Amino acid sequence: MQTGSRAGTNPLAMREYGIVFAFIGLCILVGALCQLKVVQGTWPQNAFLTVNNLLLILHQISVNGVLAVGMTFVIISGGIDLSVGSLLAFSGMMAASFATRSPGVTAWAGNYGAFIPIVVALAVGSASGALNGWIISRFKIQAFIATLGMLMAGRGFTMAVTNGNPISALGPEFRWFGTGKLFDAIPIPAVILGIVFLLAWIILNKTVFGRYVYAVGGNEKSARTSGINTKAILIWVYVLSGFLAGVAGVILTAKTGSAQTAAGTSYELDAIAAVVIGGASLSGGIGRLTGTFFGALIIGVMNNGLDILGVQSFYQLIIKGSLIVFAVILDPSRKLTA
Numbered sequence: 001m002q003t004g005s006r007a008g009t010n011p012l013a014m015r016e017y018g019i020v021f022a023f024i025g026l027c028i029l030v031g032a033l034c035q036l037k038v039v040q041g042t043w044p045q046n047a048f049l050t051v052n053n054l055l056l057i058l059h060q061i062s063v064n065g066v067l068a069v070g071m072t073f074v075i076i077s078g079g080i081d082l083s084v085g086s087l088l089a090f091s092g093m094m095a096a097s098f099a100t101r102s103p104g105v106t107a108w109a110g111n112y113g114a115f116i117p118i119v120v121a122l123a124v125g126s127a128s129g130a131l132n133g134w135i136i137s138r139f140k141i142q143a144f145i146a147t148l149g150m151l152m153a154g155r156g157f158t159m160a161v162t163n164g165n166p167i168s169a170l171g172p173e174f175r176w177f178g179t180g181k182l183f184d185a186i187p188i189p190a191v192i193l194g195i196v197f198l199l200a201w202i203i204l205n206k207t208v209f210g211r212y213v214y215a216v217g218g219n220e221k222s223a224r225t226s227g228i229n230t231k232a233i234l235i236w237v238y239v240l241s242g243f244l245a246g247v248a249g250v251i252l253t254a255k256t257g258s259a260q261t262a263a264g265t266s267y268e269l270d271a272i273a274a275v276v277i278g279g280a281s282l283s284g285g286i287g288r289l290t291g292t293f294f295g296a297l298i299i300g301v302m303n304n305g306l307d308i309l310g311v312q313s314f315y316q317l318i319i320k321g322s323l324i325v326f327a328v329i330l331d332p333s334r335k336l337t338a
Contacts, residue, residue: 078284086154091249096259129242133235178254217284
């Protein structure tokens with residue numbers, strides 16, 4: 001069975017090179033448009049091509065990038081996870097209630113430093129993901145329906161924790177994971193994103209579990225016939241997605257300094273977009289984490305560049321939506337007729 005985990009001269013590898021060229025081309029285009037502002041005398045310098053702005057882009061894509069890693073595993077396995085935005089908010093809210101210096105927000109509220117809030121967030125995300133995976137594998141419910149239900153339930157739990165009120169006044173130890181810098185330069189969220197991508201790449205490309213994920217997504221029936229415990233693989237894929245939603249919840253809550261009930265709204269769409277732009281097939285069995293990484297970078301550079309150029313947000317949504325459709329049009333293997 002040919003999977004997307006093997007590099008070489010196959011079409012998958014060519015698509016990976018294509019996404020790199022697309023990223024470079026986008027950077028050149030945005031940089032040129034910004035340079036035009038300098039030539040016209042509108043700007044004193046190119047606001048895009050600076051080290052600080054490039055680090056800012058990595059900081060900005062950290063949450064979506066972490067979510068997209070988990071989404072990559074899910075999509076390769078032949079599923080979809082619409083609940084990651086809500087699980088991000090729920091995990092972040094639970095973490096914040098253990099990291100706040102404002103007593104009385106919840107019955108268990110208090111400043112417990114950073115370790116306990118983070119463990120709570122990861123546990124909440126993982127448990128929710130496990131429930132997703134169990135429902136999908138046990139009752140053979142479509143992933144779209146099961147995770148749509150979790151999307152709504154997760155948002156409800158997020159509001160129920162504090163009766164719809166935000167949680168602020170978070171401790172500095174916890175906030176460091178969203179605002180701290182390594183060597184006084186590299187944002188900690190970007191460091192976390194790098195670690196997540198590296199570990200996930202090893203799992204997907206160098207372990208039996210990774211090969212099984214491709215096998216289940218390529219043909220679940222054949223995978224089951226060959227002796228793979230497909231139910232266990234699906235459960236663990238959604239556990240991983242929920243776990244990383246918890247990681248993203250910690251990052252976002254620490255960055256903003258508060259947990260909001262509306263946090264993560266529509267974030268699942270950006271995560272799916274990064275994976276699809278990166279070359280994964282929604283039919284399952286095909287995808288690369290390196291493609292996802294550059295897909296997240298493309299979205300980040302596009303958002304950053306359009307903001308710098310003063311393009312209004314509704315036009316940004318139009319451009320982003322067009323980019324997703326264009327990416328699929330260029331890749332016939334991801335069309336419904338393939």
